[in-house]
Amino acid sequence: MTKITFHGAARTVTGSKYLLEAGGVRVLVDCGLFQGIKKLRLRNWEPTPFAVDQLDAVVLTHAHLDHTGYLPRLVKEGYRRKIHATPATRALAEIILLDSAKCQESDAKYANRKGYSKHEPALPLYDGRDVELTLKQFHETPRGKWYSPAEPIWMRHHDAGHLLGSSMIEVEIRDQNPPLRLLFSGDVGRYDGPLYFDPAPAPECDYLICESTYGDRDHPETDILDSLEKVVHRAVDRGGVMLIASFAIGRAQQLIYLLQVLKQEKRIPDLAIYLDSPMSCNATTVYRQFQDDHDLSEGELDAAHPVLAGPRVHLCRTTEESKALNHLQGPAIILASSGMMTGGRIVHHLKQRLPHANNTIVLGGYMAAGTRGRRLQDGAETLRMHGIEIPVLAAIETVSGLSGHADRSGLLRWLEPLTKPRKVFLTHGEPHSSDALADQLHHQHGWDVHCPELGETAELV
Ligand SMILES: [Zn+2]
Secondary structure (H helix, E strand, C coil), X not given: CEEEEECCCCCCCCCCCEEXXXXXXXXXXXXXXXXXXXXXXXXXXXXXXXXXXXXXXXXXXXXXXXXXXXXXXXXXXXXXXXXXXXXXXXXXXXXXXXXXXXXXXXXXXXXXXXXXXXXXXXXXXXXXXXXXXXXXXXXXXXXXXXEXXXXXXXXXXXXXXXXXXXXXXXXXXXXXXXXXXXXXXXXCCCCCCCECCCCCXXXXXXXXXXXXXXXXXXXXXXXXXXXXXXXXXXXXXXCCEEEEECCCCCHHHHHHHHHHHHHHCCCCCCCCEEXXXXXXXXXXXXXXXXXXXXXXXXCCCCCCCCCCCCCCEEEECCHHHHHHHHHCCCCEEEEECCCCCCCCCHHHHHHHHCCCCCCEEEECCCCCCCCHHXXXXXXXXXXXXXXXXXXCCCEXXXXXXXXXXXXXXXXXXXXXXXXXXXXXXXXXXXXXXXXXXXXXXXXXXXXXXXXXXXXXXXXXX
């Protein structure tokens, strides 16, 4: 009997964890952290909902925290077997998990200082040592090759086009003839997204477990190069610094690539770019290592403008390098995280640049309610930072079109060639998104679609 249990990313977008049981073995697909509202985050602290010592393997679709961030906790609870991932996923997961441990440790410290934890003293969900142990358990699995994490389960990774190293996972349960076939979509990337290849064609399957983040909507039609070009021109006319709020992993690298293309095509001046985030610098180094994974079809680059390097691209790792940027005269570009301006080095840059009308602050897309990014997007006249109200005189611009997820049309395009599976499970979406896509697949294709609840088990026969 083959069974799957949805221990995360069910009726929500985070905490991806799918337990696959077949032929007496158990394999966990993804091991993500719940993020967002408190009710979800508290789930990370509940006892692991399956027996860790009976788990035979973990496999990862990609490195994002909502797919990997629970791994160190699993290891802390005694998991000692392999964690299968593509080489680029392993490299990015190392950066993401070490950063996550730091956040967990500082959260615990903060709780102790404020005395609001139920535990005395408050402990982190995991720490750097747990991450070091976790990293030792990684086992690199190249895309396109069959392997068995535990017999009779066989798997093969294909490019999902969502992040460097990201994969969809094709599964065969080989204790029957013909084998039972499953497909885990992972996070499906966008068609024609900069720096990533298109998602690979979906392999035929009996059961499909598919994400549905944007199952109810389409991204606005924008040519990202055109809109970025216009924003840069306006920033150059203002004469000051262009400060881009950017997620450390993935988004920052896509932006540097697009800026290099615009520079090489002489659509914008050859401005200096400063990447001011140690985590983002480390990720950029990983991106440079995996050049063959880049889709450079937005523009062929010459030697003067390599994709993520070159004399005008500066990686600022140290605090001194970051502070030196306070004296930077425009026009120039600073990319800093966090993407929604909730913390990180961008806060210092905002303090420095917001009160001057010659500067430009660029928001990189979706800003969640309650974040500084959203307040700027909503036209705030002042912004509170480190206890002080800072006047907003700089121009505020938004560059959208860099979401890493396929929208509804993209998902339908990816699913289009598939022969009707026996059943489709829609995960990794808020209920309104998953339900809308379920309706569409049911009515347009006649597919049997189900949106599982958290903790639900389905038998696959
Ligand atoms: Zn993702």
